[in-house]
Amino acid sequence: MKHRQQLRLRRIVTASPYRASVVSAAVLAVGLTTGILLTQGHGPVQAENPSTVAVAEKIGGQAAGEMAPAPEAPAPTVTSAAPSAPPSTPPATTKAPAKPAKKAPPASKVLDYEYEAQINGWYCGPAATRIALTARDRSPSQDEVAAALGTTGNGTNSADDTTRGLNQLAKTDFYRSTFIPGAPSPAQMDQLQADVVHAISNGYAVVANIVGSATDTEGGWHAYDGGHYLTVVGYRDNGRTVQIADPAFVNGVSSYWMTTIDLANWMATRGYSA
Known part of the structure; x- marks a missing residue:
């Protein structure tokens, strides 16, 4: 096997x-x-040129050797000019009417008032306040005024009381208190003069709280060592001199004139309502 x-x-x-x-x-x-057979029937077969293929690919499928058409230039854009806006007319302006100039106070003025002397030794405050109220057409009794001021047998405490009573009984808020704590300065004297002119030129009398003694323009001597209230009812010479209505009625004198400087010194350590 x-x-x-x-x-x-x-x-x-x-x-x-x-x-x-x-x-x-x-x-x-x-x-x-x-x-x-291939040699006899056809020419030699040539391989494709790689560069030709690349060119063909680049020109997007066109045959090799053909020129790519040049891109057309964009047509120029024609813009029409916008119509110009008509010139604007500025709005007409109206001028506000000018405010009238503030009227200057008169060089002198004396108020109409009703005089009544104080009815007892401690009612100088109520009596002076009542005189001021009569310039506003109000005539309360001295007792009514005393109740508004809080006056007692010791008198009326300060200008704050007369300020409060004047505003209450005259139904106004015009009055303010001003105090001169010591010897008056020139500025305080000027302020008193301005306050007197402002008050009286607007129809309001001034109530002053004084102490000590002073001399009026006629040489009259007035002394109130314990303090006193009196009423300023007028002025002259642009307020450099004032008219005083004195409710004490000493020696039958109810009123007199005094310089504003002397009145300011008379009110040292006290004050006034204006």
């Missing part, structure tokens, strides 16, 4: 070179025949 297999194998090996030669010759003959 083993001998037969070796013999068969030897035959196959011996025959193989011959068969391979025959196959190779056949393949060669077919190749030569095909080459002759």
Whole structure:
């Protein structure tokens, strides 16, 4: 058995070179025949030029050698000029009417008032306040005024009381209190003069709280060491001199004139309502 297999194998090996030669010759003959036919029927086949392919791809599918059409220039845009706006007319302005100039107070003025002397020794405050109220056409009794001022047997405390009573009984808010705590300065004297002119020129009398003594323009001597209230009812020479209505009625004198400077000194440590 083993001998037969070796013999068969030897035959196959011996025959193989011959068969391979025959196959190779056949393949060669077919190749030569095909080459002759290709050579006779067509020209040599040329490979594609890689650069041509690249150019074709770049020009978007156009054939090699053709020029790409130049892009058309955009048509110029024609803009029409906008119509100019008509010139605006400035609005007419109306000038506000000028305010009338404030009228200067008169150089002198004396109020109409009703004099009544104080009815007892401690009612100088109510009596002086009542005289001032009559210049506003009000004539309360001295007792009514005393109740508004809080006057007692010791008198009326200060100018704050007369200020409060004047505003209450005259139904106004015109009056303010001004105090001169010591010897009056020139500025305080000027302020008193201005306050007197302002009050009287507007129809309001001034109530002053004084202490000590003073001399009027006629040389009359007036002394109230314990303090006193009196009423300024007029002025002259632009307020440099004032007319005083004195409710004490000493020696039958109800009124007199005094310089504003002397009145300011007479009110030192006290005050006034104006």
